[in-house]
Amino acid sequence: MTDDAVPGRIVVSGLHKTFGHFEAVTDLSFTVEPGRITGFLGPNGAGKTTTLRMLLGLIHPTRGTATIGGARYVDLPHPTQTVGASLEANFHPGRTGRNHLRVLAAAGGIPDERVDEMLHLVGIPAAANKAAGGYSMGMRQRLGLAGAMLGDPQVLVLDEPANGLDPEGIRWLRQFLRHLAGEGRTILISSHLLSEVEHTVDDVVIIANGRSVRSGPMEEIRGEPKVLVRTPNAGLLVEALTARGVQSATDPDGTVHAVTGDLALIGDTALAAGVAVHELRTEQADLEALFFELTEAPENANRNLGAAS
Numbered sequence: 001m002t003d004d005a006v007p008g009r010i011v012v013s014g015l016h017k018t019f020g021h022f023e024a025v026t027d028l029s030f031t032v033e034p035g036r037i038t039g040f041l042g043p044n045g046a047g048k049t050t051t052l053r054m055l056l057g058l059i060h061p062t063r064g065t066a067t068i069g070g071a072r073y074v075d076l077p078h079p080t081q082t083v084g085a086s087l088e089a090n091f092h093p094g095r096t097g098r099n100h101l102r103v104l105a106a107a108g109g110i111p112d113e114r115v116d117e118m119l120h121l122v123g124i125p126a127a128a129n130k131a132a133g134g135y136s137m138g139m140r141q142r143l144g145l146a147g148a149m150l151g152d153p154q155v156l157v158l159d160e161p162a163n164g165l166d167p168e169g170i171r172w173l174r175q176f177l178r179h180l181a182g183e184g185r186t187i188l189i190s191s192h193l194l195s196e197v198e199h200t201v202d203d204v205v206i207i208a209n210g211r212s213v214r215s216g217p218m219e220e221i222r223g224e225p226k227v228l229v230r231t232p233n234a235g236l237l238v239e240a241l242t243a244r245g246v247q248s249a250t251d252p253d254g255t256v257h258a259v260t261g262d263l264a265l266i267g268d269t270a271l272a273a274g275v276a277v278h279e280l281r282t283e284q285a286d287l288e289a290l291f292f293e294l295t296e297a298p299e300n301a302n303r304n305l306g307a308a309s
């Protein structure tokens with residue numbers, strides 16, 4: 001079995017898509033692993049949906065490949081049982097949630113019993129007989145998810161699944177996706193914001209203007225843990241930390257940032273050096289700032305915004 005053929009592994013390789021002269025996706029490569037939740041991130045117009053559409057065989061790449069378990073979507077022997085997807089919530093407004101799922105089940109050769117099971121699974125059984133046109137955004141998201149889960153797929157691809165969910169809905173979605181990943185499924189979700197999915201995803205692929213700008217496990221993206229210390233005697237503290245092999249940097253206002261996750265080490269070092277500590281806490285990585293830094297660097301300025309050319 002080649003690496004690409006690992007069941008449930010998504011491999012995007014040199015993927016490229018042009019619309020006329022416009023390059024929507026440029027030489028994009030990444031891998032999505034089974035048993036993990038991967039965030040596919042980028043600002044509006046970055047090329048996320050175009051990439052997902054190529055992965056799902058809805059549009060043809062100009063060059064490159066996107067495979068699931070080693071096969072292109074169109075070549076999968078049992079596509080609905082291999083990949084479940086929810087791209088844009090596209091419902092017939094007059095059709096009930098149950099009937100919407102029945103149509104999908106019939107098209108995918110999936111037994112009808114799955115329909116009510118899925119409505120329960122996503123927490124909207126009471127809405128089964130209500131027209132989908134009257135669903136709230138959160139209910140539509142859940143219906144989309146029910147549709148994606150109908151074939152009990154190994155791989156789940158969801159475009160902006162958190163969009164329109166209230167905080168309880170977001171917590172529910174996180175637990176739901178974690179459970180599915182725990183069963184060994186591959187979960188790929190897109191989002192506009194790293195900070196929106198930071199507690200949900202294990203890995204990220206960040207794109208801007210159709211190109212990859214960063215990818216890797218969340219721990220790597222967050223960077224090394226840091227401890228923030230406010231003290232009236234920063235100089236002495238930094239000296240004591242250096243003597244213990246702990247790197248640190250000092251802001252102009254005297255705030256010290258030590259490169260360690262060990263709060264006790266910093267507290268003990270300060271005590272031993274006779275340095276007063278006014279504040280001591282773990283510093284969270286500013287993921288929102290990092291995301292903007294990556295996606296709004298001058299070379300990545302959003303091609304969809306600004307003056308008409």
Ligand SMILES: Nc1ncnc2c1ncn2[C@@H]1O[C@H](COP(=O)(O)OP(=O)(O)OP(=O)(O)O)[C@@H](O)[C@H]1O
Nearest residue numbers: 019024042043044045046047048049050051192304
């Ligand atoms: N069929 C098409 N014809 C022409 N241009 C297109 C087409 N589909 C997408 N594009 C362009 O390709 C770029 C990427 O669009 P895409 O929808 O993939 O971005 P996205 O990252 O999903 O954005 P959003 O977060 O806003 O949904 C955009 O500039 C868009 O206008």
